[in-house]
Amino acid sequence: MPYRAPVTDHEFILQNIVGFDRVSATDRFSEASSDTVSAILSEAGKMCEEIMYPLQRNGDLQPARLENGVVRTSPGFAEGWKAIAEGGWIGISAPEDAGGMGLPITMLTSVNEMMSSACLSLELAPLMSMGQIEALDHHGGDAIKELYLPKLVSGEWSGTMNLTEPQAGSDVGALSSKAEPNGDGTYAISGQKIFISWGDNDFAENVCHLVLARLPDGVPGTKGISLFIVPKYIPDADGNPGKANSLKVVSLEHKMGLHGSPTCVMQYDGATGWLVGKEHGGMAAMFTMMNNARLGVGGQGVGVAEGAYQHALAYALDRKQGRTPEGTGGTIADHADVRRMLTTMKAELFAARSILLSCAVAIDMQTATGQADWAARAAFLTPIAKSFGTETGIRVSETGVQVHGGMGFIEETGAAQYYRDVRVTAIYEGTNGIQAMDLVGRKMMDGGEAASNLIDEMQAQAEKARDKLPDLAEAVWEATESLREATEWLTSRTDMNDRFAGAVPYLNAFARVLGGHFHLSAALAEPGGAREALARFYITRLLPEHVGLLAHAEAGAKGLYGLSLDDLAA
DSSP: OOOOOHHHHHHHHHHHHHOOHHHHHHTTTTOOOOOHHHHHHHHHHHHIIIIIIGGGHHHHHHHHHETTTEEETTTHHHHHHHHHHHHTTSSSSOGGGGGOOOHHHHHHHHHHHHHHHHHHHHHHHHHHHHHHHHHHHHHHOOOHHHHHHHHHHTTTTEEEEEOOOOTBSSSSOOOEEEEOOOOOSSSSEEEEEEEEEEEOOOOSEEEEEEEEEETTOSSSSGGGGGEEEESSSEOTTTTSSEESSOOOOOOOEOOOOOOOOOOOOEEEEEEEEEESTTOOOOHHHHHHHHHHHHHHHHHHHHHHHHHHHHHHHHHHHHOOOSSSTTBOOOOOGGSSHHHHHHHHHHHHHHHHHHHHHHHHHHHHHHHHHHHHHHHHHHHHHHHHHHHHHHHHHHHHHHHHHHHHHHHHHHHGGGHHHHHHHHGGGTTSSHHHHHHHHHHGGGGGTSSSHHHHHHHHHHHHHHHHHHHTSSHHHHHHHHHHHHHHHHHHHHHTOOSHHHHHHHHHHHHHHHHHHHHHHHHHHHHHTTTTTTHHHHHHHHHIIIIHHHHHHHHHTSSGGGGGSSSSSHHHHO
């Protein structure tokens, strides 16, 4: 079975679950009508099916390589990039005056998710450019925006982000890269950066790097960091790529997966760069790009889950093995345990996709209205969407290997690639542990107000469903009440380590309950059919996991230190 873009599911969620109609009702996004959404998703889905998906195995079997200092990409990737660029997909939500469509982030999120399903290694390239476009649009000066944005939107140039250094991973403030003023408005950037996705390619005319570095008067830590745009080729007076800049790709990492996406070690030796934003304001500017990327990475997880699910389902519908309830002629899809795995995959997918698109809607409503409550909701949902989306990708792709049985362990089936490719999504753009700490720390500085508002909405929906689906409604309502109690316990902790100790299980519990809420909403929208059956599976079999997760979340930090480091090593 070839890959089929889940356009119908996206449209259902946008129309019935996450309230996208509120976005299209705003003046800012009034052009995002239901007809426009359908047309965009259909065209993007077609591109994913016909152009990107055939490149999936190429990237894995014929990885990107470094040849005479230039990255040579996997066969077909240059053509794939051209199709993405010419279709306007890089600029879906980019400013119209830069050549973009100016459409909501929600639509961008749907398209990115489908591209991730089709070929995650290639999807990473436009995702990096999209993040850079947003950062430059918000923080770049007029001259920088005028030069770079149209080139990035059109796909003539590509973008990257350079944060990590060998000694500075999650602790970005420990970076040692330097920026020296040249006296002419430019800066000499020196240092080494690692883990740079798509740090070079052979299809864009120029590769534009956003680089964090410290000015001579920059204080230690994150408050002394500035952001610079450092192109591979220095633009000439006409804005065309000119002489080569003083930077290079030192090497490519040998990775578990994502072989088609070159992960570069970059060296800057006095490279010419231009300041983006204010001096020492680099982290604020970079976070604009990172927040965009975190939602995008959550979408990568959901997208890979979709690809892995379709791959496993096709195998299960074809493979015959053993006696089934239907007799001896059925496929393995008729076995109860295989049916359990397939239904779990589908139910998890719907929950994660709904959370992802709900977060995107909140971001769009914040943009369109400027209201603080939407900003708080978007901020609260971002770490959940990133973490749960990527964990769903990992779980579903791992289950996909299991559905294949022994053949899942054999590389030629392609089942293992989904697992290998998606595994890093729980690590980059802020590990899922850091996402959870952000959720219970910074995102609860409001005393838990944003969390409580979400819980109130979930409980109101459960109350609304009591007449039509009383058993499911009661289960969701009880789960939301347990979540409220855990939230109150967390926000009452003055010792942040108590919060951090239970951060991951709390995030996962919140996601579990949100998933139950969205499945219940789907059952109300289409009662008596497949949506209700899937909701019943999730609410009765998966939602109960929140009980154990919340018990873990409220256990505090003390028990984590019951074993000494010597005990752990014994």
